[in-house]
Amino acid sequence: MPRVSLTVNGKAVTADVESRTLLVQFLRENLRLTGTHVGCDTSQCGCCVVHVDGRAVKSCTILVQQAEGADVKTIESLAVGDTLHPMQEAFRQNHGLQCGFCTPGMIMTAVDLVARKGHDLDDKTIREELEGNLCRCTGYHNIVKSIAAGAKAMAATTTAQAAE
Amino acid sequence: MYNFTYHRASGLRQATNLLGKLDEAKLLAGGQTLLPTMKQRLAAPANLVDLNKVEGLSGIELQGRALVIGAMTRHAEVASSPVVQQAIPALAHLAGLIGDPAVRHMGTLGGSVANNDPNADYPAACLALAATIITTKRKLIADEFFTGLFETALMPDEIVVKVSFPLPKKAAYEKFRNPASRYALVGVFVAKRPSEIRVAVTGAGTSGVFRVPAFEEALKKRFSPKALDGLGVPADGMSSDIHGGAEYRAHLVGVMAKRAVAAAME
Ligand SMILES: Cc1cc2nc3c(=O)[nH]c(=O)nc-3n(C[C@H](O)[C@H](O)[C@H](O)COP(=O)(O)OP(=O)(O)OC[C@H]3O[C@@H](n4cnc5c(N)ncnc54)[C@H](O)[C@@H]3O)c2cc1C
Ligand code: FES
Ligand code: FES
Numbered sequence: 001m002p003r004v005s006l007t008v009n010g011k012a013v014t015a016d017v018e019s020r021t022l023l024v025q026f027l028r029e030n031l032r033l034t035g036t037h038v039g040c041d042t043s044q045c046g047c048c049v050v051h052v053d054g055r056a057v058k059s060c061t062i063l064v065q066q067a068e069g070a071d072v073k074t075i076e077s078l079a080v081g082d083t084l085h086p087m088q089e090a091f092r093q094n095h096g097l098q099c100g101f102c103t104p105g106m107i108m109t110a111v112d113l114v115a116r117k118g119h120d121l122d123d124k125t126i127r128e129e130l131e132g133n134l135c136r137c138t139g140y141h142n143i144v145k146s147i148a149a150g151a152k153a154m155a156a157t158t159t160a161q162a163a164e
Numbered sequence: 165m166y167n168f169t170y171h172r173a174s175g176l177r178q179a180t181n182l183l184g185k186l187d188e189a190k191l192l193a194g195g196q197t198l199l200p201t202m203k204q205r206l207a208a209p210a211n212l213v214d215l216n217k218v219e220g221l222s223g224i225e226l227q228g229r230a231l232v233i234g235a236m237t238r239h240a241e242v243a244s245s246p247v248v249q250q251a252i253p254a255l256a257h258l259a260g261l262i263g264d265p266a267v268r269h270m271g272t273l274g275g276s277v278a279n280n281d282p283n284a285d286y287p288a289a290c291l292a293l294a295a296t297i298i299t300t301k302r303k304l305i306a307d308e309f310f311t312g313l314f315e316t317a318l319m320p321d322e323i324v325v326k327v328s329f330p331l332p333k334k335a336a337y338e339k340f341r342n343p344a345s346r347y348a349l350v351g352v353f354v355a356k357r358p359s360e361i362r363v364a365v366t367g368a369g370t371s372g373v374f375r376v377p378a379f380e381e382a383l384k385k386r387f388s389p390k391a392l393d394g395l396g397v398p399a400d401g402m403s404s405d406i407h408g409g410a411e412y413r414a415h416l417v418g419v420m421a422k423r424a425v426a427a428a429m430e
Pocket of ligand 2: 037038039040041042043044045046047048049058059060061
């Protein structure tokens with residue numbers, strides 16, 4: 001079996017895998033990082049979004065081999081101990097989830113969006129950017145609210161960190 | 165997905181050799197079409213040759229009067245590139261309409277043109293802008309490259325290296341999205357070039373992307389949406405599926421063409 005080496009949430013990992021192993025399978029089954037979900041397995045729903053070298057991708061639509069040498073971040077990388085990431089906290093505060101199945105993908109997509117488009121996001125931009133993330137519960141309204149609030153909160157944390 | 169053997173190519177020559185030597189080998193670019201197809205078992209290659217670590221296949225460069233984009237350049241890079249936004253804004257706009265942000269982070273120009281999905285966006289841009297597709301073996305003009313539904317002039321061991329888009333005077337792309345798949349139900353790319361006008365349509369034709377000579381002639385006389393009044397394409401030759409019938413698509417071609425001309429004039 002081919003060998004693959006990559007960094008996941010800051011830790012170097014090496015494993016022998018079948019060629020067909022998807023990144024999401026590797027994360028969930030080899031590393032037991034089950035925060036990343038599989039909703040559709042057909043590249044539609046975005047439940048499986050993780051960051052590969054800082055860019056949001058659908059981990060059900062990339063072979064782990066394609067992530068050789070890459071820096072992968074999953075939803076598990078966001079909270080620091082018991083303190084939620086500002087985007088996670090915003091989802092909690094704004095009732096941005098119901099069953100929570102889509103939430104890891106929504107949050108990883110949102111954090112990527114803030115990195116690309118900044119902290120001041122209007123509803124139209126957020127809705128467009130959520131094109132590839134489906135939620136069967138919330139009707140999206142509170143997700144959009146959460147992301148707008150989370151984006152602002154992330155700015156505050158960045159400023160606070162810079163001041164320290 | 166059936167298992168296969170994964171090969172990571174480090175250069176174009178190696179990738180070409182692997183394609184020639186291995187049984188049922190396919191190239192892997194962004195994987196945004198190939199992997200879903202393999203999961204559905206519509207494709208079951210025995211070998212995948214990954215282009216992701218091949219150097220020099222991605223990048224955007226203005227070379228004289230042409231914009232040259234490497235095959236492995238991701239849709240997101242084209243959409244956000246200041247060079248593309250300046251040189252051919254319609255092309256940056258088109259790339260930003262493909263799928264969703266995560267798909268755009270992986271999907272590539274080369275994969276899109278090589279796949280020639282009848283509902284894909286890039287083939288319309290290539291045809292309307294009179295692009296040249298540069299491969300490991302030769303240079304092909306878009307009119308010769310796209311040969312039918314999911315069909316191109318590419319040989320089994322031929323690799324798309326880059327695409328050269330001559331700069332138009334004006335251009336615009338208007339896409340009527342299928343709201344579920346996000347592909348084009350109908351997309352029309354209009355380009356006013358120094359020597360000619362081209363109108364290319366994706367999503368609608370039963371044999372893939374096509375040009376509309378009647379629209380091109382009318383627009384050559386007068387580059388305005390009004391020039392297309394009373395003109396249309398026959399429903400015969402349009403595809404028909406659960407998303408839209410042939411007549412509906414034929415109608416949309418006219419509507420989207422007018423919108424594209426109006427957008428190009430802005
Ligand atoms: C949810 C979703 C929505 C999408 N929406 C759209 C949309 O709105 N519009 C649109 O146009 N597309 C859409 N796509 C498709 C997307 O643009 C793909 O990225 C693209 O069609 C294929 O590019 P790829 O790099 O992913 O290629 P791959 O999937 O890796 O490969 C596709 C095919 O091309 C071949 N190939 C790849 N690179 C080369 C090369 N350099 N030379 C020769 N052959 C090559 C491969 O062997 C394979 O047969 C969507 C995809 C998904 C999953
Ligand atoms: S599980 Fe990956 S997009 Fe749905
Ligand atoms: S909260 Fe249930 S799917 Fe989104």
